[in-house]
Amino acid sequence: MIDIPREKLTGSLRRGAVKKHVAAVHVSGKLTLLQRKLSNVLLLNAYDTLISQPVHRIDARTLCLMIGYNSNDQETLKASLRGLAETTAEWDMLDEEGQQEWGVSSLLSYAKLKGGICEYAYSPALAEKMHDPKVFALINLNIQRRFTSGHALALYENCYRFVRTGSTGWWDLDLFRRLMGVADSAYYDTYKHLNAKIIKPAVAEVNRTSNIVVTPETRKMGRSVTDIRFRIAENPQLAILDLDDGAGLRNSEVYARIRALGVSDRLARQWIVEHGDGYVREKLDYIAGQGGVKNAVGYLTAALKQDYRQDEQSGKAADVRGTEVSRRNPATSPRAQRLGRIQDLARARTPTQRDADKRLFLSQLEGAARDDFERYGWMSALNARAILAFWEELSPGAFDGVAPE
Incomplete structure (x- = not known):
């Protein structure tokens, strides 16, 4: 940031x-x-x-x-x-x-x-x-990862600093265009175009995606808009705990284990705050049980994001058996309904988009999870939760009406 x-x-x-x-x-x-x-x-x-x-x-x-x-x-x-x-x-x-x-x-x-x-x-x-x-x-990386627009992320970064004061204060439009990275385009010299193509879409994504809600206000000279500011409030649905006070977190066993892998102090605290002490401990135990992991930090990053876990009896990912059942009984399983919608969403993409989707998802995987996806694609049982989250983020509302697990 x-x-x-x-x-x-x-x-x-x-x-x-x-x-x-x-x-x-x-x-x-x-x-x-x-x-x-x-x-x-x-x-x-x-x-x-x-x-x-x-x-x-x-x-x-x-x-x-x-x-x-x-x-x-x-x-x-x-x-x-x-x-x-x-x-x-x-x-x-x-x-x-x-x-x-x-x-x-x-x-x-x-x-x-x-x-x-x-x-x-x-x-x-x-x-x-x-x-x-x-x-x-x-900037909280878990929130940053949700953004799909550079303009929206830029607006979020420039507003987030002022969440406690409630307003950015007035910026003249020349400064605002520069902050949004569009100062070199004559098209955005007109406020109508700037508002329609930059401000409104960026505000909508910030409010939908992040832990703050922003509201633009303008100031005019005559009929021309000269300045803009943003009112800022915390988003109660996506509020993230303040990470500045890490005294308590630093005394935990989980914090010590994360730091022993070479993770920075701030990132270790952020993971514990975002995911919870128990969840992070579970992933640390999972990685410790794999043996011979070359990049423990990268593997832990993937395990936290993709929810790597093992079935206590078989040692296989807990998603595997449930997905296999849904494949045998597709008519009644909510999971089968989700798989069907994922197939439909993938088919609706162009060949170029489909290839980009797979490469982007693969970039987040390592080890057994990566191998399973390369073999089964979007039907990968080991990555079921991560695949669902990926397509929900790509196509919001695509799974509305499907019963939860």
Whole structure:
């Protein structure tokens, strides 16, 4: 999460906000949805040692898995890292003593891939700004993964910082276009087009997908819209616990086991908060029972997302036997109804889309789960829950009317 600005204040408003450490931090150029997600994961991975260590590392396959694309597609990863290195962040800050500071830096000072490891660094000045919770707010990766639009994720990032104050404050439209990555398009100079193609769809996805609800408000000069702000409230249906206070989590056995695998402090706490202590312990036990796992962090990431588990007696995934029953008795099984709808959804896609769907889903799998999907495709029993979640996210409402398990 990189481009989360504070209010753009001038004159007496700026002087009145001196003690609030008001800052404007924004990014030049355009970031794709993939680059935004990549930027957030890299920041989360580095956050605990952002100031104390100049260089940060993460397993490349784990990085790809957390973002949600093919872990073997190194060219896409290289292109995304290159884009972050070529994009600049600019800040304009007023500190508590009233001293103004302007600065500019590339988002990444460098990045390299070697031996399956992604190594990267931030400039010292930008690292200092990113580590300041008054300026930046880390984005919950579980929420980030839901976004399908880069504009929606950009809006979420730029609003999330202000959830406790309830409003972003007024942004002039030139700044807003820049934050959305459309400043270079003359088409969006017209507010009608900006509202129809960027604001309304982005607001709808943020409100449907994230843990906040945003409401746009505009200010005019004559008949022309000149400024925009967003009212922000927590989404009670998707509220995520605050991760800032991790004292209790750090004392748990599960936290210690996750950290022993090499997972960062913040990511370990986030997994426990999102999934629950018992669920994470179950997945840690599952992985420990596999033996010889080369990439334990990547495997745990997949196990948490895909709900890897074993039947106590057979050692096979617990979904297997139920799915086999549904295949033998398709007329009465809700699971068979879901399988039928999944087949219909897949058939409705173009050949190119079908191939992309399979590659995207495969990128999230490892080990036995990956082998089972490669053999059975969307009928894979071992991945039944993950497949259902995948298609529900791709086609909301597709399983309405089907009885739950």
